[in-house]
Amino acid sequence: MTTEMTQKLISLSAQQIYSLFTYLFSSIGFVFLFKKCGVKKRWAFIPMAREYHLGLCADKEKDGRGYCIMVGLLFVLEILAELFENHTRIYLFLSIPIIGLFVTIMVYLMRIYLGLIKVFERKKLWIIAFLLLEPYTVLLWGLNPKFVPSKKIEDLSEVTGAKEIGKKLITEEEGLTVNIQKRSVIDFFKRKILLKDIHLHIPKGHMVLLLGGSGAGKTTFINAVTGYEKADATITLDDKDIYADYDKMKHDIGFVPQQDLVRGNDTVMMTISDAALMRLSKYASSMEKENRIARMLDQFGLESVKYNLVDKLSGGQRKRLSIALEFISDPTLFILDEPDSGLDGVMARRLFESLREIADGGKIVVVITHTPDRVIDLFDDVIVLAKDASRTGRLAWYGPVDEAYEFFGKSSMEEILLSVNQKDEGGEGRADEFVEKYADRVKEKVG
């Protein structure tokens, strides 16, 4: 019996030693492979992180995430299976998801290695070598100087972004004061700074255009300003701290999302009535609520369709309903994400004119739109956000529309956007230049 157990132990440890050897062996291969692809070498030795970074090397970031999660789950299940080795039924029960995960991992692995083969511009047949002799193939690809990737991962951790303003604005008694130091998130083994050093003050009665390319941080900026996703920042609206009084101020800030997220199977009237019940003060009388509902129907041209189902409305009517739902609480700060998407020029113009009226009523209106030039005359100011060299959203301009043209040396908003967009996005890649120029300008003004 004792001899049997000793033999079992020896055979187990030999198996474990072999697994460890294979892991280390392939890790060495990954060290060299990661180096070629521009990934930090230390990730080659860390389980799960290695799988994710392999996905990055293969230009398959999403698959890398999936692969990493699946490998993590497999580890957990394998540990459980090891613990319940003597309980045959539990062991068998656990083996079912293990088999499922194994198949999933193989699929992810195939996708990632095919991606890697594409990045290294090699024949697809290499996939067989990767799947059957992974450690040796990885080592070969890592050590052989003939295997060179066609694209490398940019390591942005060492890149210094454009210089900062660094000075906080003094909170004004009226209007919106934004002082964002930083907004960062931890995302799969790395910290990403989404926004940095944004300081501005928007007076009441202003309609502001928020301009920025894809990934410049427009949504992050809006979420930070409205308190929906808190940043390292101080945001005040009429000397009230939005972050500190978020619950109380929730209805003083209206946000209209890009999509018309309204239930299609309810009537316009009932949809607005429910919004009134939810967003008006509980102390508001029935008369006040009814008046407000009537005013919304009138202001947004929904009176004639008030008994219609939302599904039966036209695109423009639905958009106006979506706006009315937020405006019913009469917010001081009103933010709209692409309210003109899906609308023709005439409809869009009418919509922006009604927003201008809202701003003229002493409100702050901030609008994101991808076709700003057709309605730019209605805006007072423009905020230009741009990705700097470290891919962080930065403030490249905040001020009057006319001065923006002069500052960027352009004659339209679309040209301004192109000038700050990255070169790989078809832009001029001058974001850092304008961020720094704007910082200097602010410093000069503030002193």
Place this chain on the structure above:
Amino acid sequence: MNQDSTRYIGRVGQTFVYLGKLFRMFLFQSDWKVLPMSAIIAALVSFAVGGNIFKTMEGTLMGAFALSCVCVWNGFFNSIQVIVRERAIIKREHRAGMHISSYVASHMIYQAVLCVLQSVITICVCMFMGMKMPQGSLVTPFPLVDFGLTLFFITYCADMLALLISCIAKTTTAAMTIMPFLLIVELLFSGSFFSLPEDVMPLTNLTSTKWGLTAICSQGEYNSLPMVSVWNSALKMKDMEVDGEKPLLDTFIYLEENNYRDELLEKSGELNQNPEFDFDTGIVVKCWLWLLGWTVVYVIISVIILEFIDRDKR
């Protein structure tokens, strides 16, 4: 109208706002279709297995299993898509001050009404189809009310499980993919209908079919019913010859001629009683409590999961 008095409608008020919305959608959308659907399923089941339910042990077990499955099916279909189909709207409304607990509470009340209606419809259809109903009452003075409550608890438990799936799934396709998988688990782990290994038996406590089936069998006085399977199996061998004679056939003729058949069937039932199906108030109440317990668990998890809806990507 700048709202300095920043007090808004509370959780209870919000629940009623959403409840109104759900009942309007019941009319405007196709939600009402679940009611005639439950009638059709009940008719099909009573046509297929209603003949022997509450008459023989085998018929009762099979019928109870079928009725539990009907309830689970109804519950699943009631709510599998209700949350997932408006996930983006919920995210917007949560941002604008909607309480998730109020939203889920409104669904709970609305679904409870649907489940009550479906249970009543199921009983009515079964009676119309001539299916025998339980005769003895255990918890309330009325056997039909006891039976109806069991059907309601099974349906509602399954309904809340589907609501949970609807909260977890990101798309309606994903929810509809998970549903059949759960249905199989509910059927397979119902405990008494399929013989399962002893190690797996604790898993049957997770399913509403197990508690529903047990409660229905208990209410149907399973242990006092005759068992016919032994008789029927033996009858198939009546022509078997032993030394040129047919001893089984002779025995059957003797038993029939002397009216021993029913006595034998009852004796057969007596020897195959299952203490879990005793006609006992404690058993039925225990089953109801398990069903309610799971319902509460599903609701709590649903609320917790939906609280994270803000993390949904655009």
